[in-house]
Amino acid sequence: MLSRASRTLTRVGHNFIENVWRAGAMLRFFFVVLAASGTSVRRFRLVMREVYFTGVLSLIIIIVSGLFVGMVLGLQGFETLQKYGAQDSIGVLVALSLVRELGPVVAALLFASRAGSAITAEIGLMKATEQLTAMDMMAVSPMARVIAPRFWAGVISMPLLAAMFSAMGVFGGYIVGVVLVGVDPGAFWSQMQAAVDFQYDVMNGVVKSFVFGIAVTVIATFEGFDAPPTAEGVSGATTRTVVSSALTILALDLVLTAFMLRGGT
């Protein structure tokens, strides 16, 4: 019995140390990527190419999801608000929910699932097929040529995707609230315009999505670069990217929201 408890404790301790070690390695990796970013600035077309793969190709899932989330918010909001005779405020509810929270968070979760996993798998496979080693042997730094452009592409794409998600969500809320349920369109837009503060609501959402973009792309590129060069290793790294990104996004959201609410009072 004691030995079983001891083994469990050992395993928990080992996992804890392993995770602390990985977090440290990831932080160090982040600084190395920043130091290797000169090439990305000088040859910006490398970044733009990756913006296409990570950002533009994620647009469909972001647009469709944003639309559905906005419509659901519209339906749920109307159901609750009409009990208090405040159904005209549905635009405010939809817009604030999206720009403050759901836009950055859900877009980041979708970005991690769609683009983050693709980045990890691509880099992991490049490693497994010795493409990164070949590049290094050609005196071309994989960190500067492969990792940094993907990192900056993710950082640029994420706020734009979150903005697109929120815009589509508001449109979805409009379809449900105004077109289907019959809320006055003037009230929908004017109340939204009056209640949503650009500096406090919109910019805070932008800051959140920017931070999530950094977190997701650092995790995705690190996991790919660190993946064991086997099929199992790449598959495990891809799974870790999605799980770690989701947990990191939610934890960071809590911290950022706490700071932003303090700042707003």
Next chain:
Amino acid sequence: MTEENLVEIDAVSFGYGRRPVLEGISMRMPRGKVIAIMGGSGCGKTTLLRLIGGQLRPSKGSIRVGGSVVHELDLEGLYALRRRMSMLFQFGALFTDMTVFDNVAFPLREHATLSEAMVRDLVLMKLEAVGLRGAHNLMPSELSGGMARRVALARAVVMDPMLVMYDEPFAGLDPIAMSVVGSLIRRLNDALGATSIIVTHDVVESLQIVDYLYFVAEGRVVGEGTPAQIRATELPVVHQFVHGEIDGPVPFHYPAPEYDVDVGLARARAEAAHA
């Protein structure tokens, strides 16, 4: 370091963790020659290439390439050295998101400030040399194993390197593709005035194209010589390897207890004798 040797390996030892791979190995690679390093799987041949290329650092000894001690170079110095050497990987390691043309053009675009017209001429010239000019628009996924190896060869020599390292260039090729790659290695080496190091366990092909061979076993050089000397050698390990003998100094069986003990025959015999 003598002028005629491009690569000098002196008493190099290396291990992965506690497992020793190379133990006090020494070799000389003269300029302009094609040298083969041969030996069984896991004997440390590829590790040796990685040490020469500066991807690994020896735990003891030194490796000099073109007069520079490789493991003493900083990253800038190492990259400067690597611009004058190249490596062909076992399965080509072509960049899968680029066409054949872009793969071969990659080192030129990264390191040289040439016009795109000049890059095109150089790339097509190298692809012509390996017989694949007509395949320049194909993607790596559309190539056979032998073609991929030839494209990788064109990419390896596009910067006219002083040293080309080949990691198992004949692995998995059919006899025709093997002959083509072997002949290209020899011809390109002579045309460029480069030095080539081939890590392989393909005896027949290697003996036809190389100037000198080293045999490595258990982390040490166990035999060396010209192809004629190797063919005539009586050294047991080399003889077994060259002639493909199943058993010998490199045993067929992995170490194990006696067979009759393992299957219970010994005990049955003892019981029968006792009865």
